[in-house]
Amino acid sequence: MVAGGARPGAGTQSLGPLLNLRLAQPETIADLRHLPDYAGVTRAGDVVRIGAGTTHAAIEDGAVPGRVGEIMATVARRIAYRPVRNRGTIGGSLAHADPAADWIGVLPVLGGSAVAIGPRGERRIPLAGFVTGIFETALAPDELLRAIEVPVLPAEARWGHWKFCRKVGEFSKATACVLAAPGTPPRAVLAALDRPPLVIEDAGALLADPADEAARIVAGLGEMAPWRSALAQAALRHAATAAGAP
Amino acid sequence: MKRIAIALTVNGKAVEVVAEPREHLADLLRGTLMLTGTHIGCEHGVCGACTVEIDGVPQRSCIVHAGSCDGASVRTIEGFADDAVVAALRESFSREHALQCGYCTPGMLVVARDIVLRLPDADEARVREELAGNLCRCTGYRGIVRAVLGVLADRRAGSSRAEPR
Known part of the structure; x- marks a missing residue:
């Protein structure tokens, strides 16, 4: 169906409003929730596999084990509202790739991969490069997002997540997430911009000097409204401080 | 179609x-x-x-x-007509003036029941966070928050019947 042009849908908590507002007008929607094992979390060795159809509420309630699960539960609780989280899915949110959505601004720091499935079989796409534009991803038109695989984290991993919303549950105006885990360079992501998320693979400088480095990173994104620049810098600063910066 | x-x-x-x-x-x-x-x-x-x-x-x-x-x-x-939690919430909503026009009330009651059952220890800040997805243009929310907190407190006290305060 998807190869024939049908729009994939999971919880439709992002697509649904676009349908109602007639901003999206697909001929057909394929309900992915009928796929076997579409929801659910399994752990194999050092990797946690999260079915794309796992709801935000399940993640909020602890479906993902260990330290990475604690981080994801905290993020999930801040997504929209509980009735939306009860139906909306992590895979749907990631594949929809709304620039202000939550998971696209967090998953890149966790490392790991998106598992895509299509006529040519399964392939893994690094989460850091999964979102390629506004509502655009690395998925081919005939591929579906099947699962998300993230590495487990040691208990001492530190992290920070900051997003700016004037009201609980509304779309973020600026989001940053920083993860400092022993043994790997700290990673950061800046999202909710008019562009795909900015992934910083080595955020050591941001942790060493949050204010100056946040200003430098945001200046590097080119011209931006002053309020947006200020919020983006604040997001990076706060997330870095929470992740252990002085 | x-x-x-x-x-x-x-x-x-x-x-x-x-x-x-x-x-x-x-x-x-x-x-x-x-x-x-x-x-x-x-x-x-x-x-x-x-x-x-x-x-x-x-x-x-x-x-x-x-x-x-x-x-x-x-x-x-x-x-939910015969649901005990919603019955307690109805009384509490009435007592606390948690509705005026009533337009938001059906959704409020469904969410309030979920708060009461899922988060029995919720404090005011948590109740407000959980209610953020339900808009009310009449009450200013104070009555709604008090109504939910009242049912939570009554249940914590082991009483299934809401007492006037």
Whole structure:
């Protein structure tokens, strides 16, 4: 169906409003929730596999084990509202790739991969490069997002997540997430911009000097409204401080 | 547009309807099934007026479409008539002036019941956070928050009946 042009849908908590507002007008929607094992979390060795159809509420309630699960539960609780989280899915949110959505601004720091499935079989796409534009991803038109695989984290991993919303549950105006885990360079992501998320693979400088480095990173994104620049810098600063910066 | 047969359970009763797959559940409930207790506000998932229980958890009926409801179990505000928690909330809402026009109330009660059952230790800040997805333009929320906190406190005190305060 998807190869024939049908729009994939999971919880439709992002697509649904676009349908109602007639901003999206697909001929057909394929309900992915009928796929076997579409929801659910399994752990194999050092990797946690999260079915794309796992709801935000399940993640909020602890479906993902260990330290990475604690981080994801905290993020999930801040997504929209509980009735939306009860139906909306992590895979749907990631594949929809709304620039202000939550998971696209967090998953890149966790490392790991998106598992895509299509006529040519399964392939893994690094989460850091999964979102390629506004509502655009690395998925081919005939591929579906099947699962998300993230590495487990040691208990001492530190992290920070900051997003700016004037009201609980509304779309973020600026989001940053920083993860400092022993043994790997700290990673950061800046999202909710008019562009795909900015992934910083080595955020050591941001942790060493949050204010100056946040200003430098945001200046590097080119011209931006002053309020947006200020919020983006604040997001990076706060997330870095929470992740252990002085 | 092509119409399809959809079998679902609504308030405990099996129903079969024929609907366009793109029709949203709130319209299906109100228009086809005449369950007008579910209210429609923003129709894009923000205001919470249309919140019903689907498969045991609160969801927005305006951004759930008929095509995805085959096999679903839906409980609308009409289906909570005999529910003990909603009964306590009704009394508490009345006592605290937690409604004026009543438009948001069906969604508020479904969400308030979920708070009471899922978060028995919720404090005021948590209740406000959890209610953030339900807009009320009459009350300023203070009465609604007090009504939910009152039922939480009564349940913690081991009393199933809300006492006047």
